Amino acid sequence: MIATLLRINWINLRRDKVALGLTFVLPIVFFSIFAAIFGGMGGGSGGSGGASATKIIVVDLDRTELSGRIVEALDGQEALSVSTGPKPTEEEPAPYTRDQARGLVRQGRYPAAVIFPAGFSETFGDFGGGGKPVEVIHDPANPIVLHTISGLLQAAAMTAAPDVLMEKGMGQFEAAGGTLTPTQRVLLGTFKGLLRGGGAASADRAGESATSEAASSSPFSGLIPVEAIDAGKNEEEPDAKPRSIVAYYAAGIGVMFLLFSMANGAGGTLLEEEERGTLERLLASNVSMQSLLFGHWLFFALTGIAQVTLMFVWAAVLFGLDLWSPNHLVGFAVMTVATSASASAFGIVLAALCKSRAQLGGTSTIVILIMSALGGSMVPRFIMPAFMNTTALFTFNGWALDGYLKVFWYEDPGASLGRAMIHILPQVSVLVVMAIAFFGAARFLAKRWEAA
Amino acid sequence: MTNAFSVRDAHKRFGETPALAGADVALRRGEWLGLLGPNGAGKTTLVRAMSGRVHLDRGSISLLDVAFDGTPAHDEARRKLGIVPQEIALYPLLTVTENLRAFGSFLGLAGRELDERVDWSLSWTGLSGRSNEPIDQFSGGMKRRLNIACSVLHGPEVILLDEPTVGVDPQSRQRIWEMLAELREGGASLLLTTHQLDEAQNVCDRIVIIDHGKTIASGTLTELLGQTIGTVRRVTLTLDGTAPKSLRERGFSIDEDHDIHREVEDVAAELPAMLGDVSDAGAVVTDIRIDTPTLQAVFLHLTGRELRE
Incomplete structure (x- = not known):
């Protein structure tokens, strides 16, 4: 009896390819995605095999030999990829200004910019805490980058300028003079502690150590004082409403559930029509296949618009998302129409691919969860390795999320409505092209429902 | 038309x-x-x-x-x-x-x-x-x-x-x-x-x-x-007792229940003569059944299969 039941269940499972995929393939794929994100591909704990270097901007306003050495040391860190100016179009391209750097971080092009202020080298190595702070303009959506840069700055200082540190340290020691007073003892202790950290060791080791220390302590302490600046804060209008990180989650969750809704809605309804016999009935009447697909697509695109709008209005009312400013509202409307149109067409194409609602349910679960994981709906893309970030560009979620984030997060607060729309034009264009491509594919695949 | x-x-x-x-x-x-x-x-x-x-x-x-x-x-x-x-x-x-x-x-x-x-x-x-x-x-x-x-x-x-x-x-x-x-x-x-x-x-x-x-x-x-099977009707007569064998000579078939059958083209014209034959053979008719050829029979004849097969 039991053996027979086992056999029947095994045969059923073996012949149901979607169930097999859900049981054995999806967990492995998901594990692989998250292992690649958090573990680095094949690198084990802390491995760097697939991890991408964090791209940052460095603006050296000090322009001294010392600041140059530290910038060079920062550039030498494996964990960082430093850019000091726009791509060279001339022999000696002008370096970024502070405002340019801040704008690029604000737009999400870089997660952070390090600004060495004028006069930095004069106060460098002041163990009394009087050093001029280095500004780190950062994207608060990425909570890792500030700590990483803060730590790596300390490492760069140790490796690039141990002589300066020693010289400044001894100078302060001599200034205190005579037998060691309690103040001198404190200074000496601080100095010894800093050197014990491995100042003369390799840059990589120092960097790792400093990073881990920085991660567990305040980014504002250390050899180089750091002043963290939120790139989204409007410096011209300090009282302006701050950006809300809620936008990130509203977009991520909203897009993923939009896909599920569309697969079950647009796709499910179409297959239900087939199973119920109404599809055959409609096609035998005056309804063309184009009209049928378009009707379903349009309804579910409108439903998607309503669904996403409800989520963002909810986020605005309960979580303070700034939805109502003109640039946000229009940008949101454009993105939502493009995203819903594309998601609805995606649902239709899935339906045209699948033979039954059960098959659609399994297939859509697999496809949507993988796209959501790769596209950033589950884990922010900035912590993904470089190759995964590239992969995200092949997913629906990646483009939709980028568009929403450009509207609500990586915007230029002073931009005109026109410029704000141009800002999201690439994402909107890709989504519209996806909608057309999905609909075209669905129309092609729907030939199986047409007259034989 | x-x-x-x-x-x-x-x-x-x-x-x-x-x-x-x-x-x-x-x-x-x-x-x-x-x-x-x-x-x-x-x-x-x-x-x-x-x-x-x-x-x-x-x-x-x-x-x-x-x-x-x-x-x-x-x-x-x-x-x-x-x-x-x-x-x-x-x-x-x-x-x-x-x-x-x-x-x-x-x-x-x-x-x-x-x-x-x-x-x-x-x-x-x-x-x-x-x-x-x-x-x-x-x-x-x-x-x-x-x-x-x-x-x-x-x-x-x-x-x-x-x-x-x-x-x-x-x-x-x-x-x-x-x-x-x-x-x-x-x-x-x-x-x-x-x-x-x-x-x-x-x-x-x-x-x-x-x-x-x-x-x-x-x-x-x-x-x-x-x-296909023609328009003949099958007339079945149930008798009060055993069917006399002499009825076979008059064109009837006799089944194991001793009911007698004959296929006719025109029931109205031929039934009185059939009843007369039975009476002449000394038997008494207690029931009469007339089977009309059906579409079912035609279908079976043409396809060799029941419709539901």
Whole structure:
């Protein structure tokens, strides 16, 4: 009896390819995605095999030999990829200004910019805490980058300028003079502690150590004082409403559930029509296949618009998302129409691919969860390795999320409505092209429902 | 009489499998035609071809004397065609009226015409009292009636009905036949596929039987009988006691129950003589049964199979 039941269940499972995929393939794929994100591909704990270097901007306003050495040391860190100016179009391209750097971080092009202020080298190595702070303009959506840069700055200082540190340290020691007073003892202790950290060791080791220390302590302490600046804060209008990180989650969750809704809605309804016999009935009447697909697509695109709008209005009312400013509202409307149109067409194409609602349910679960994981709906893309970030560009979620984030997060607060729309034009264009491509594919695949 | 629907020499293959191999069907105007055939004979393919859902490899179809060729004339003629599917192809969460309005719209009706036809359909199906109820809890018979109504809202001249009474109880079936009879009285031509041979025999003017993708017989029941098993009746006489063997010499056969049989062309003319023969043999007749040749027998004779096989 039991053996027979086992056999029947095994045969059923073996012949149901979607169930097999859900049981054995999806967990492995998901594990692989998250292992690649958090573990680095094949690198084990802390491995760097697939991890991408964090791209940052460095603006050296000090322009001294010392600041140059530290910038060079920062550039030498494996964990960082430093850019000091726009791509060279001339022999000696002008370096970024502070405002340019801040704008690029604000737009999400870089997660952070390090600004060495004028006069930095004069106060460098002041163990009394009087050093001029280095500004780190950062994207608060990425909570890792500030700590990483803060730590790596300390490492760069140790490796690039141990002589300066020693010289400044001894100078302060001599200034205190005579037998060691309690103040001198404190200074000496601080100095010894800093050197014990491995100042003369390799840059990589120092960097790792400093990073881990920085991660567990305040980014504002250390050899180089750091002043963290939120790139989204409007410096011209300090009282302006701050950006809300809620936008990130509203977009991520909203897009993923939009896909599920569309697969079950647009796709499910179409297959239900087939199973119920109404599809055959409609096609035998005056309804063309184009009209049928378009009707379903349009309804579910409108439903998607309503669904996403409800989520963002909810986020605005309960979580303070700034939805109502003109640039946000229009940008949101454009993105939502493009995203819903594309998601609805995606649902239709899935339906045209699948033979039954059960098959659609399994297939859509697999496809949507993988796209959501790769596209950033589950884990922010900035912590993904470089190759995964590239992969995200092949997913629906990646483009939709980028568009929403450009509207609500990586915007230029002073931009005109026109410029704000141009800002999201690439994402909107890709989504519209996806909608057309999905609909075209669905129309092609729907030939199986047409007259034989 | 011109044809409402005409299929000539229809051929269709699906891959290596021939579905139609020379089927001919002619539905005359105002006629009720039964299309019969065992499972796999090609009925569904033929009906789908007549619905425009299957393109023939060879042969021709014309509706109201207009060829199926995709021209505007063909599209116009197709508007006069109603197709009743075998499945209950309705929207279960919609009410009766909502279903009627939806399918009426798909059939090209709008405005006052749609309102009038919906009212007519509610009355015709006897569903007026439940017009605002979702149909998912309706009985099979009610859904069947609505299923038919949704296909004839536009008042088609030609109606294809694929198993319109399958799965419904006898009372509902009777109600459906009455509804269809009304359509016929209104001048519609009906082509019906069914597994209910007795019903086909009762309601259809003519019968077409197809097997292995081609038409193997067509005509009225009398014509089919004439073409196949003939029109002879089998008369059975039950006797009060054992049948005398002498009756065999008078053309009777005797079965193990001692009932005696004879096949006759004209019952009225030959029955008195039969009774006289029995009386002369000294036997007493206690019961008489006359078996008329049926469509079932014709079907079995032609296809070698029961319809349900």
